[in-house]
Amino acid sequence: MNLSQFFDSYAQAVYQKDVGQMMELYHEDVTVMDAFDLWVVRGKSAWEEHVRSWFSSLENDLMRVSFRDMTILSDDNLATAYGTVLYEPIGETEKPPLDCRVTFFFMKTNQGFKIIHEHTSAPLGYEDGRMMQPGGRRFE
Amino acid sequence: MIQMLMDNYTESIKKRDQARFLELYHDEVVVNDSYGAWSFHGKSEWAKTVEGWFSQPPSESENIVFHDYVLRESAKLKLFQSLVDFHHSSGITTLRLSWVVALVDGKWLIRHEHTSSPIDMNTLEAVTTTA
Numbered sequence: 001m002n003l004s005q006f007f008d009s010y011a012q013a014v015y016q017k018d019v020g021q022m023m024e025l026y027h028e029d030v031t032v033m034d035a036f037d038l039w040v041v042r043g044k045s046a047w048e049e050h051v052r053s054w055f056s057s058l059e060n061d062l063m064r065v066s067f068r069d070m071t072i073l074s075d076d077n078l079a080t081a082y083g084t085v086l087y088e089p090i091g092e093t094e095k096p097p098l099d100c101r102v103t104f105f106f107m108k109t110n111q112g113f114k115i116i117h118e119h120t121s122a123p124l125g126y127e128d129g130r131m132m133q134p135g136g137r138r139f140e
Numbered sequence: 141m142i143q144m145l146m147d148n149y150t151e152s153i154k155k156r157d158q159a160r161f162l163e164l165y166h167d168e169v170v171v172n173d174s175y176g177a178w179s180f181h182g183k184s185e186w187a188k189t190v191e192g193w194f195s196q197p198p199s200e201s202e203n204i205v206f207h208d209y210v211l212r213e214s215a216k217l218k219l220f221q222s223l224v225d226f227h228h229s230s231g232i233t234t235l236r237l238s239w240v241v242a243l244v245d246g247k248w249l250i251r252h253e254h255t256s257s258p259i260d261m262n263t264l265e266a267v268t269t270t271a
């Protein structure tokens with residue numbers, strides 16, 4: 001994978017709920033710190049199970065993904081990208097859009113850069129301990 | 141080098157040594173902290189939050205333990221991920237941490253920090269399970 005294509009590839013894989021295309025972005029030894037429920041998912045096969053379950057949970061809805069304020073740093077063997085990602089459900093769903101902070105680590109392989117680490121999260125409010133969204137927007 | 145970074149991070153927090161702590165960071169650092177704000181852009185913005193944090197006196201039991209960490213290194217980047225236990229007077233708070241450490245003028249500095257707790261999808265609060 002070429003880094004300049006990464007964001008489009010990720011968004012397209014999610015929009016098409018294409019598990020195969022999605023998993024092509026990941027390294028066998030990936031560790032994912034996901035925003036919800038799990039501390040760390042270790043290994044591509046465990047992450048694939050999680051992605052499959054996420055795509056199934058969307059049912060007839062689609063999920064539009066857009067990245068913003070991304071910083072990209074790279075050298076010959078490693079790369080990183082960090083910023084904000086917006087997950088925007090489309091369809092009959094009443095689920096609200098969700099912003100997450102995202103950090104990707106990439107490692108160069110024979111097939112180009114692959115995600116070796118992913119960390120998505122939202123901060124918690126000091127006063128109520130609840131998940132925050134940018135600009136004071138509530139997720140509900 | 142990464143051991144030195146972990147040690148400097150830990151010791152400067154325990155001693156509330158703000159100057160030593162901020163020396164670890166790049167001027168253009170982006171910090172995604174686990175609490176209170178979406179992100180901090182630049183060392184001076186981060187310094188204001190650190191000032192508030194360091195104004196709280198340390199407890200005797202305070203300690204910071206990195207575990208389950210992985211480091212990937214190349215010529216200009218060190219990519220580090222870890223679980224971190226913050227021991228304090230009321231118990232232990234575990235956070236997930238990712239660091240991007242970049243080589244700038246011969247010095248390795250934290251260019252990006254991301255700490256978080258996973259969130260329970262039902263309550264929208266931090267999960268209560270342990271890491």
